[in-house]
Each structure stands twice: as structure tokens, then as C-alpha cells.
Amino acid sequence: MPGFQRIQYNRYGGPEVMRVEDFELPAPGNGEVAVRVKFAAINPIDWKLRDGQMKIVTGRAFPRAMGMDFSGIVTAVGNGVTRLKVGDAVFGLARFKDSGALGHALVTKEAFLAKKPDSVSFEEAACLGTPGVTAWNGLIDKAKLQANQHVFINGCAGAVGEAAVQIARLFGAVVSGSCSARDMERARSLGVQTVHDYRTMDLSTIATRFDVVFDTAATMTMSAGTAMLRRGGVYLDLNPSPGKFIRAIVDRRLKPVIGSPRADILEKLAAAAGERKFRIPIGEIVALNAAIQLITELEEGHKLGGKGLVAME
């Protein structure tokens, strides 16, 4: 299918390597689905991959596309695809290695997609993938969260943080957390019972001990996180490294989290979003020709108060 454009780069590097360029969409293979993208959401992982921080996984083949999260319409399905058909409205994630959500179309795994509920807009649906899946992987898959457990979410007003707050509340947990003063009201409105301002408060002075500490801001040290746990508690680390995985074998409190999409998670997130119990706020929407500028600004620390989205039509 000719005539498609996407953001891609021909070497690892900073914002200067991003280009909007033409590309050809391959036909979907076994278990794969082609999607015409309507909206893509920007995540920190997009520039971390482009910087080459994970080149051990992403390899040396260029050009490399960008973008993980999107919503759109299924345009073709490969052999073995059973849950989706051409014309379905969907949302989900690109494959980590291939990326490609920041473009007019992509091919991804059927298991990385769910149908978009009618009551959820394409804009809202595009925001859900990486934050929702990562929060679910941490709280439900790794920490096995139970009702009435007490969770501390470091960075509770960020995208993964807000997703974690809402998922923890859906499972009946009590939530405390940290964010900046500007975001405290938003955090409280999501159900964070006790909110601390991370800029003025030293987490080590919090006397409460938690069943789960989830560092969704990826700013805590392992020792600070585990010090906040009750006996039997779990520290969820979003900044995993090979060393941390080795340490986690002997220290059962430590659980490094790598976002790992699955159909069952995406379908549960879709259901919660459809019932208006799960959403990630939108900060700004730009066209594809302004997306490199927005990614660059976000990377430099500019705050939108919600997700940066790119409209593809």
C-alpha cells in the first residue's frame, strides 16, 4: 500500500534523527493485523528506543519506525487471526522491536489489539495501551494485588501512574502516592487517598508501610522502595536492568516490570474504559507534520497535563 508516511530514523540518536518519511506497509503475516492509524499517543519509551537505549533488543536495521500506542481501523488480517476482522475499530500497541504507531498505518500482532468500545473515542483509546498494560503487568501479574491492600504509587499523576491508580482502585486496593503539587487535586479525584508532593517531601519520612510500592515515575532507588514495604510486600520497578532481574531471583520483594501486552489485559482495559472507569487524560493533539516538534518538547521536559497525541487524518 503506497502513500503512507511515518516518523522514522536512520541511526540511533537525539531528536535531530527523526524524519517524516514515506514507507511501504507489508501485508500482515500469521497472527498479524494491519491497522490504518487514526491517533497515536507519545510515550517516553519512544525516544528511549530512538536514543538506542535498548539497541540490544532493537538491533541495527534501519530505518526504524517510532511509536507504540495507537487507535485505528483494521484494514487487513493475516492467517490465523480470529478475534478481529477488516473494519473493526481497535486500539493497542505496536511490537516493541518494530514500533510504528507514529504513522499512517502499521502491522502488529493480533494479541496486542482489542476492539475499541463505542463509548470510547479514538483519541481516548489511543492513550490506553502502554500505560494500561504496564500498570496491569505490575499490579496484577507481578504483585497479585488483592482488595484492601495498600499501594503506594510514586508518580501517581503520570500516564502509568494514573493507570495504576485506576487499576488498583478497580481491584479494591487503598492507594497513596506522590506527585507534584500541581497534580494533587487530579490524583485525589482518581481516588488517591493520601498524596505527597515529591518535590518537598522525603519519601523515607512516610511512616506507613505498604503491600505494594510501584515506582511508576522510575525515579526511586531499590533500597528506598523496599524500605517502604510491609513484610511480604512487593516493590515494582519500571527501570529494569539485567542486574535487577538477577537480584530479583534472590530478593523476592523486588519485581522488575517490562510492559508485556496480552489480549486479555487489553480487553479488560477496554471494558473498564467503556464503563468510564479507566481513562488517561489527553494534553494536546497535533498533526503528523508537527509531531517531531511535540516529541522533542516532551523529551525536553515540557508538561502537557495529559498525553501528547498525533492525529493521522
Ligand SMILES: NC(=O)c1ccc[n+]([C@@H]2O[C@H](COP(=O)([O-])OP(=O)(O)OC[C@H]3O[C@@H](n4cnc5c(N)ncnc54)[C@H](OP(=O)(O)O)[C@@H]3O)[C@@H](O)[C@H]2O)c1
Ligand atoms: N518498564 C517498562 O516497560 C515501562 C513501561 C512504561 C513506562 N516506563 C517508564 O516509566 C516512566 C513513566 O512513564 P510515563 O509514561 O508514566 O511518563 P509520564 O506520563 O511523563 O509520567 C511521569 C510522572 O512522574 C512524575 N515524577 C517525575 N519525577 C518524580 C519523582 N522524583 N517522584 C515522583 N514522581 C515523579 C512526573 O511528575 P512531573 O510532571 O511533576 O515531573 C510525571 O507525573 C518512564 O521512565 C517510562 O520510560 C517503563
